[in-house]
Amino acid sequence: MTGTGRPPVAVVRVTAESAAEDAAALSAVLIATVAAGASVGWIEPPTADEATSWWLRLFDDPDATSWVARGDDGRALGTITLLLSPKPNGPHRGEVVKLMVHPDARGRGVAPALMRALEQHARVTGLTLLVLDTETGSLAETLYARWGWHAVGVIPDFAVMPSGRLGGTTVMYKRLSDEPAADALLPGSLFADSQPPRAE
Numbered sequence: 001m002t003g004t005g006r007p008p009v010a011v012v013r014v015t016a017e018s019a020a021e022d023a024a025a026l027s028a029v030l031i032a033t034v035a036a037g038a039s040v041g042w043i044e045p046p047t048a049d050e051a052t053s054w055w056l057r058l059f060d061d062p063d064a065t066s067w068v069a070r071g072d073d074g075r076a077l078g079t080i081t082l083l084l085s086p087k088p089n090g091p092h093r094g095e096v097v098k099l100m101v102h103p104d105a106r107g108r109g110v111a112p113a114l115m116r117a118l119e120q121h122a123r124v125t126g127l128t129l130l131v132l133d134t135e136t137g138s139l140a141e142t143l144y145a146r147w148g149w150h151a152v153g154v155i156p157d158f159a160v161m162p163s164g165r166l167g168g169t170t171v172m173y174k175r176l177s178d179e180p181a182a183d184a185l186l187p188g189s190l191f192a193d194s195q196p197p198r199a200e
């Protein structure tokens with residue numbers, strides 16, 4: 001346990017070597033997330049094979065960088081992905097997609113640890129603007145605002161919700177050039193760091 005009483009979380013980047021194992025592990029996270037009612041692209045949970053194939057296709061995208069959060073027992077708890085803009089006018093911007101945490105691991109700071117890793121990477125690689133869209137009225141929308149994201153507006157009736165009704169999505173952005181880093185918004189050092197300690 002950490003000094004905060006929370007079990008430590010390690011955030012690790014998905015690599016070509018880890019992709020197959022990560023895809024299989026994250027299929028369980030995706031299935032449980034959809035089954036718990038989140039609007040992340042599916043209405044019904046996919047099968048394990050469908051979910052694993054979906055992650056593998058995402059990891060194969062040259063514009064995608066993904067991270068997996070693992071507990072101290074190595075279990076995959078959550079994930080986040082940064083999609084670079086493939087357009088010539090967008091070398092400075094990226095889109096945040098598929099932030100999800102297994103329902104059993106929520107409320108432990110896994111999502112902010114994932115976002116912190118993504119933002120650190122984005123800054124180091126020279127991105128200055130991040131965008132995303134998220135279910136209007138969701139917990140995620142509240143968390144993004146807490147982490148310094150700005151809401152642009154709502155697109156109504158954007159997606160079929162697991163309930164069968166249409167639900168809106170809120171478009172949000174964060175300028176990395178003039179916003180504090182995500183870790184500056186977090187209370188203290190809550191999370192095990194995915195980066196090796198810097199030599200003094």
Ligand SMILES: CC(C)(COP(=O)(O)OP(=O)(O)OC[C@H]1O[C@@H](n2cnc3c(N)ncnc32)[C@H](O)[C@@H]1OP(=O)(O)O)[C@@H](O)C(=O)NCCC(=O)NCCS
Nearest residue numbers: 038099100101105106107108109110111112133134139140
């Ligand atoms: C939104 C989401 C990523 C947050 O992940 P997380 O790791 O639980 O985030 P945190 O640990 O910071 O917890 C956030 C809040 O959730 C609350 N919470 C929600 N469900 C909880 C649960 N089962 N147990 C404990 N806390 C829970 C916490 O109290 C916390 O609120 P607080 O910080 O005001 O105390 C996660 O709920 C999720 O995967 N949701 C479904 C997918 C989704 O909506 N993704 C965003 C797509 S754009």
